[in-house]
Amino acid sequence: MGLKRIDHKDLGQLTYHQVKELIVRKALRPGDHIRQDEMAQQLGVSRTPLLKALNLLERDLLVEFIPRRGYFVKQYTYAEMREVFQVREVLEGLAARLAAEHITLDETAYLRSLFAPFHGADAIDMAAYESADQAFHRQIAAIGANAVLAKLEVMRNVQVLAYQMGLHLSPEQTLTDHAAIIDALERRDGLGAERLMRAHINAGTRIIEQHIAEGQP
């Protein structure tokens, strides 16, 4: 009783993760046409599970599907990335507000611990910092405990691409913003947390808008 049903992984799921890796690691590059036969063969599966994987990736906004032409690795313009950030702003704002309702002291402590290595550090290991940043946002969404939001959270894969486009705040700025958000969460100030989170992501949006203003696509 109360046993958790083990979640079987079908090849579709496994293939999904593999192809996602290929995309975020840029082994598959933006704009690339994903040839199904070739890709299936390389992964050692048939086209059937690959197609399932590609459908999931389309939902994640990592690939684009054009009927009769195929699947392409999504190539983001700054304008499109801005749209993603506009949506992220409200979704993560919601996540923060919901998180404030349930959050425990252990969880705030964990969130703080993510950034402890970087406070007062001479040089910041950007790769480590990027994963900490992502863990922070992921964790808040998880604490928010809204299953619908969690499904949309897959949109966060795009965040990796955004980093690759150089679209992130300075570590100093982020550390300050995150600390303020954690404080709000700790005092169960849902509206405050939402407002701060939105402002934080909106700062990212404004960086994108600078690129656009400078005439970049």
Next chain:
Amino acid sequence: MGLKRIDHKDLGQLTYHQVKELIVRKALRPGDHIRQDEMAQQLGVSRTPLLKALNLLERDLLVEFIPRRGYFVKQYTYAEMREVFQVREVLEGLAARLAAEHITLDETAYLRSLFAPFHGADAIDMAAYESADQAFHRQIAAIGANAVLAKLEVMRNVQVLAYQMGLHLSPEQTLTDHAAIIDALERRDGLGAERLMRAHINAGTRIIEQHIAEGQP
């Protein structure tokens, strides 16, 4: 020149719309196990395009997939519907804010025209009213012109289910709310439109919470 590439419809797309119809019309009922062979045969297609359709429906939150068991028509509890509304609140708020930036006089006129038949009417045709309500929200999302948001907009299919669960405001309340939102859009007051839209949907959330408080699942 300027020609719109015709968008081929593959069987997957067509099947998707068919099955969606079956679900929102309750020909397939919540909790039903969708037997692939049977359903494919009834629709006159093979399982391959049906599977593609089911994947899309899962993204729309209309069906649920459990590996090795199959696809099931999603059965919403009030608690889950509340989660949907929490997400809708922020997404539609965003849509309203974005719409305010672009909206034209023609478009505000159209939005008003949707509800003209109901103002001062003796009795309200609830079916017609429901479609007007949905057209209103759909149109605002369209004017917002954010492609990412538009993709998530498919979540709005759940709105039909919400209606079926009796989760909607009184027509009087809705007419008032909508009029206020249109006014805000007209004066290009993005923040105001966002606030009003969120309050409007939040009123729906509170109705759901009443059901939950009364002990309904």
Next chain:
DNA sequence: TATTCAGCGATTGTATACAATCGACAAAGC
């Protein structure tokens, strides 16, 4: 009578074959 387990039918998971059609290249026309 309640419980466990084996066997089997039903159903999903995956591979593959074949049909449809896209697009690249070459040949023909202007």
Next chain:
DNA sequence: GCTTTGTCGATTGTATACAATCGCTGAATA
């Protein structure tokens, strides 16, 4: 030389065959 049209290989779209396995039923057991 540039554009258009026809042909063919490459690639996607769909159906189907077969393998894996789920869960139900009924017999065996306590």
